[in-house]
Amino acid sequence: xxxxPILNVAIFLAIVAVxxxxxxxxxxxxxxxxxxxxxxxAFTGVQNGVALSGDYLSAASFLGVAGAIAVHGYxxxxxxxxxxxxxxxxxxxxxxxxxxxxxxTMGDVVSFRMRQRPVRAAAAYSTLVISAFYLIAQxxxxxxxxxxxxxxxxxxxxxxxxxxxxxxxxxYVLVGGMxxxxxxxxxxxxxxxxxxxxxxxxxxxxxxxxxxTLLDRAAAGNGHGAAMHAPGTQYGASPTSxxxxxxxxxxxxxxxxxxxxxxxxxxxxxDAFQARRSVLSAxxxxxxxxxxxxxxxxxxxxxxxxxxxxxxxxxxxxxVPLLAFEVGGAVLxxxxxxxxxxxxxxxxxxxxxxxxxxxxxxxxxNVLRGGRPKPGAELRVARITAVVIGCLSILGGILxxxxxxxxxxxxxxxxxxxxxxPTILYTLFWRRxxxxxxxxxxxxxxxxxxxxxxxxxxxxxxxxxxxxxxDFHLFxxxxxxxxxxxxxFLLGYLGTVLGRDRPDPRLADQLEVRxxxxxxxxPRP
Amino acid sequence: MTRMSSFAxxxxxxxxxxxxxxxxxxxxxxxxxxxxxxxxxxxxxxxLAALVLCWYLTYVLLAAYxxxxxATPVFGSVNAGLLLGLSQFASTVLIMSRYARxxxxxxxxxxxxxxxxxxxxx
Numbered sequence: 001x002x003x004x005p006i007l008n009v010a011i012f013l014a015i016v017a018v019x020x021x022x023x024x025x026x027x028x029x030x031x032x033x034x035x036x037x038x039x040x041x042a043f044t045g046v047q048n049g050v051a052l053s054g055d056y057l058s059a060a061s062f063l064g065v066a067g068a069i070a071v072h073g074y075x076x077x078x079x080x081x082x083x084x085x086x087x088x089x090x091x092x093x094x095x096x097x098x099x100x101x102x103x104x105t106m107g108d109v110v111s112f113r114m115r116q117r118p119v120r121a122a123a124a125y126s127t128l129v130i131s132a133f134y135l136i137a138q139x140x141x142x143x144x145x146x147x148x149x150x151x152x153x154x155x156x157x158x159x160x161x162x163x164x165x166x167x168x169x170x171x172y173v174l175v176g177g178m179x180x181x182x183x184x185x186x187x188x189x190x191x192x193x194x195x196x197x198x199x200x201x202x203x204x205x206x207x208x209x210x211x212x213t214l215l216d217r218a219a220a221g222n223g224h225g226a227a228m229h230a231p232g233t234q235y236g237a238s239p240t241s242x243x244x245x246x247x248x249x250x251x252x253x254x255x256x257x258x259x260x261x262x263x264x265x266x267x268x269x270x271d272a273f274q275a276r277r278s279v280l281s282a283x284x285x286x287x288x289x290x291x292x293x294x295x296x297x298x299x300x301x302x303x304x305x306x307x308x309x310x311x312x313x314x315x316x317x318x319x320v321p322l323l324a325f326e327v328g329g330a331v332l333x334x335x336x337x338x339x340x341x342x343x344x345x346x347x348x349x350x351x352x353x354x355x356x357x358x359x360x361x362x363x364x365x366n367v368l369r370g371g372r373p374k375p376g377a378e379l380r381v382a383r384i385t386a387v388v389i390g391c392l393s394i395l396g397g398i399l400x401x402x403x404x405x406x407x408x409x410x411x412x413x414x415x416x417x418x419x420x421x422p423t424i425l426y427t428l429f430w431r432r433x434x435x436x437x438x439x440x441x442x443x444x445x446x447x448x449x450x451x452x453x454x455x456x457x458x459x460x461x462x463x464x465x466x467x468x469x470x471d472f473h474l475f476x477x478x479x480x481x482x483x484x485x486x487x488x489f490l491l492g493y494l495g496t497v498l499g500r501d502r503p504d505p506r507l508a509d510q511l512e513v514r515x516x517x518x519x520x521x522x523p524r525p
Numbered sequence: 526m527t528r529m530s531s532f533a534x535x536x537x538x539x540x541x542x543x544x545x546x547x548x549x550x551x552x553x554x555x556x557x558x559x560x561x562x563x564x565x566x567x568x569x570x571x572x573l574a575a576l577v578l579c580w581y582l583t584y585v586l587l588a589a590y591x592x593x594x595x596a597t598p599v600f601g602s603v604n605a606g607l608l609l610g611l612s613q614f615a616s617t618v619l620i621m622s623r624y625a626r627x628x629x630x631x632x633x634x635x636x637x638x639x640x641x642x643x644x645x646x647x
Contacts, residue, residue, distance in 0.1 A: 081613045088577045092570040212601030230596035231588040242589045249585040509554040519548045519643045
């Protein structure tokens, strides 16, 4: 690519400087756990909604989905629909109830009427595993991006950039806590939306605002020709790949609302009404975003051409940067690159905050200290955990360089849908659901998912596996969702029916009343 | 917001608080207004969530197993698949606004009334 690396770095550093300044300015009141975990629950629904879309629209969505549309046409579009429709589940079933019942973490809700220690521990483990998958995917994505945009090809150089991203992210989290991280998300999501909307309007204008012209030109520039406009270019090769696609779709649509860093966002607003507004605002942002990526993807196919995209360093992920360079030269490329980098920074910051909150609040304060930690200790543990997780994710990102980033993100969705969603829904809507049921469902979902992944083509036996020189794959699908999600629902049911423990009816009453009305929910501090 | 008409008719003892002035969850849970709220909300969100999933999975299965149907041209270069895909966007917006209206008009006033009885927001 012929961009100007110095310009790319300059614009990126300018955005980082602005975000660091904002984080520093808003961080004055970052002294209690309520501030660090939930920003004092003082954001409005619209602010939080924008931040929510920022948390969700990772670089995988920005570069990955548009790139997939540019190369695979319709099959890339299918991906984006799953990401969008998924948000109706938290809107209808989860967001408001989560805000009413919990305070800081997913563990607050799922352990509400269960035996605290085992259920909180299970919730924390699944949060940590999901965050790890997601974090490593984002970090490895930063490596890909840097090779693409800054022309850093050496592994050492890429590793250095990943370490830099990690350090800035740790600063965001330590200095700003949830409040600072939320503002970073708001800045990033606004930049991202403006960027994609302008690009898509420009592309539409270039083709005379005619959908048919855009589609025809996209087909002309694509290796699949007009076949790109029908499903099957990527997933239609064999019965297994079709089934794999259905499995992926199920994981996407059920996983989004159970991602721990998404769930934690519902606590940064004062009440259920604002939590609802958060999801509604986020949904509007995402409707616009994914419509824009459709136009951008077809535009990239039409203007850049799919063969040029595939042969670029970074492959599919290069589609948007290449397009930006074609239509706006080095300056637009630098802006797109900087926005993509900021996206990665913001998403990893949100994930690190969530993981550190889950460890400090669920494992340290409630499991190890029985809910009575020494004053100030929980916050200190949260901050230390954030640093540890930040360092581990830098290491993981370096080790995962060159791995298939999009499939790692899809696996995080599958784990969330298997380990978290059944327990969340059962806890909120099924009175009989018991401690045994939640442990069966969470550990069963998490374990089966990890086991199926370990023996899937993602890890071994295919040309793009993590280990290419050995083949121990037994499970044919790359995404375990189709098996592990129903299994986890079943295990939750069986654990409840067969387990000896009976839930406390008083707590069940309280949970139902509280989740629907917010009566008894902790007021704003 | 609060339903003052029904609220004005209830005697003092219908406040749903226990001796210490905290909300009495068992009493609220058994209260007809709470039961009505729960029925109303669940009867709205469960069928809608089921509809969302069925409609999405139908679309996914069509894309996976009936690519020829999806490739049927409708007008210009726009085919059935693209229209079905865009209709998922349209249905998402429709469901969002339906739920927002339901929550604002039906659920929120019932919640506000119950919160009043339980001594919250006073």
